[in-house]
Amino acid sequence: MGILSRTSYVIRSKINSILNRAEDPTETLDYSYEQMRDQLQEVKRGIADLTTQKKRLEMQKRRLEDNVEKHNEQARTAVQQDREDLARRALEKKKTKMNQIEDLDRQIADLQKQQDSLIDQKNELQARIEEFRTKKETMKARYEAADASSTVSEAMTATGEEFEDVGRAIERAEEQTEDMEARAAALDELKETGAFDDVMSDKDNIDRELEELSTGSGVEAELETLKSDVGGGETDTATETDAESVDEEVTPDPEPAGDVDESDLEALEDDVDDSEVEAELAELKDEESN
Template identity: 80%
Template sequence: MGILSRTSYIIRSKLNSVLNRAEDPTETLDYSYEQMRDQLQQVKRGIADLTTQKKRLEMQKRRLEENVDKHNDQARTAVQQGREDLARRALEKKKTKMNQIEDLERQISDLQQQQDKLIEQKNTLQSRIEEFRTKKETMKARHEAAKASSQVSEAVTATGEEFEDVGRAIERAEEKTEDMEARAAAMDELQESGAFEDVLSDKDDIDRELEQLETDSGVEAELETLKSEMGEGGGETDAEPAGDVESEAVEEDIEDMEAEVDDSEVEAELAELQDEENA
């Protein structure tokens, strides 16, 4: 196979592949059906033209037959009048017309045979068209049903180009959402651990530990003060008779404690706290 032949073969195969992909079976069936109907119309026009020609020949034959009768009468009249010459001429014309009539009859017979043949072909073609139309509608219905079923299957199984794009979009959205959730969780964890404060603050670990110790010592000092105050108040409460109602006793103790805590004690506690802060 030469280069040109191979090139031509490849081009035809490529075009055939493209046409196969672009072909719509329903459109192809409709086009074929219309082509068959056009052929049927052509056959009908051919029958009509043939019938017209035959009718013209039949009309011409009738005129010739009328002339034959006329020439026959003329010959009879001429014989009666003793004009054999006129009778002979009339008979000659009669013979010519009869020959023409025979020729027309042969042509009419041929046209009639052609007309019968075309009518038979027309009937056969019309039957095939009706049969094809039924098959065409059936095939179109099957094709549409198969197409719908395929689309539904693709939708259910999430296949096909469009559904694959949708699936990829969902996957990307899920990945972005997971990244945002992970980032938010990381921010919360850093916030709780104080990492952000460490970044914003200029204090180091030693400064923060010393501050924590000072806070703890202040709390312990205040706790001891409260204990001592509660101890003094508790002794006075024991000296009093025990009552039946505990709530009243508690209220009296609180009032006694408030009465015993004077300004000097507050000043002493404040001085103690200041000494601890300065230590």
């Protein structure tokens, strides 16, 4: 096979493949049906034209038959008038017309045969068209049902081109979501370990740990204080008595609530705060020694 032959063969195969992919069976069936109907119309027009020609010959035959009858009457009249020459001439014309009639009969018979043949072909073609129309509708229904079933199957299995694109989009979304979740978890872990210092704060990791320790110790101290308050009623009573004595020393001459000296109140608050601080400090020292 030469280069040109191979090239031509490859081109034809490519074109045929493209046409096969672009072909819609339902459209092809409809087009074939229309072509058959056009052929039927051509056959009908041929029958009509043939019948028209036959009718013209029949009309011409009838005119010749009328002329034959006319020449026959002329010959009879000439014989009655002893004009044999005229009678002979009339008979000769009659003979000529009869020969023409015979030719027309043969032509009319041939046209009739052709007409009958075309009518038979037309009837056969029409029957085939009706049969094809039924098959066409059946094939179209089957094709549409198969196409719908294939579409549903592709949707269920996600094997179609569009569904493959959707599946890939979902996979990409899942991957991006997993990446974002992993990144968020990594940042949280690094933040907990102190690997990332807060840019808005001047405290380092050591300062934050000391703050956590001090906060925890303060909570423990306050918890111990609450336990001691609940468990030791006598200690509370003594503390209240000391507080009253302190109040008496600070305010020997009580005055109405509205006339209390602000300097005395501040001194009282300082004494109370100092005592509480000293008590919590003693408790912290006891905890550390234990």
